[in-house]
Amino acid sequence: MLEGGTFLANEINRATEYSQNTLLDPLEEASIGIPHLGRIKADESFFFICAMNPEELSGTHRLSEALKDRIKVWIKLTYPEKATELDIIRINLPEQFMVEESELELIYSIIDETRKNKVDIEVPASIRAGIAIAKLLGRRRYLEEKGIVKQKESVYVHLADITKHVLLGSIKPKPGVKVQPVIDRIINRTIGG
CATH class of the missing domain: 1.10.8.80 (Magnesium chelatase subunit I, C-Terminal domain)
Known part of the structure; x- marks a missing residue:
């Protein structure tokens, strides 16, 4: 995060609402507050990617509108060839x-x-x-x-x-x-x- 890179949140819709909400501030502000360390700012080249399961699968949770709003690009994948x-x-x-x-x-x-x-x-x-x-x-x-x-x-x-x-x-x-x-x-x- 400090030096760029990519963070993949795989199966994000399996995360609880609380866990999803912890991403709101970092995605909006491009920084995260860590106790005893303070606020850490992400490098401009840092990239966040998330993947999710089909919503009809059991064990999945609905993504909040606030989180959806912070995810800039959506790509629907189909089955591979x-x-x-x-x-x-x-x-x-x-x-x-x-x-x-x-x-x-x-x-x-x-x-x-x-x-x-x-x-x-x-x-x-x-x-x-x-x-x-x-x-x-x-x-x-x-x-x-x-x-x-x-x-x-x-x-x-x-x-x-x-x-x-x-x-x-x-x-x-x-x-x-x-x-x-x-x-x-x-x-x-x-x-x-």
Whole structure:
């Protein structure tokens, strides 16, 4: 702050109202008061960036109008392109967990299907759900190769089972919609029944 730089307040709308309010003075005055040190002025090149989750996610708080007023530029991000999302999943897989390219494609299609279903799903699965599915599938294969899991089944059986459990906590259905039938339809469309 004293020498410039950037401060990222990630997931700012998960901060309580009190925490958000502590940013008002520093953003307005470009300085902060610290007990026993006094007021510290930010260098002109200091930059504040914040990122927030979609407002409909649980655990988020509404940003106050005063805080919104002090944030000068707003950019709405969409999902990355398919190739980028697949790269993100690959990067997050431990080395020992092998997941075939065709399986990654299936995992992407599962996540993408939750995003396309605007009739039943209020909040679709994020890339984190894709990472979780890939890790669990890779772990299953790793355990089979090590002989720890004796029962070998089709990758489609494992993928369907893993998907059911991951999507259960990753998507939010619209009011009045039961989540399990929605997940079953997604699995049937992407993996097959």
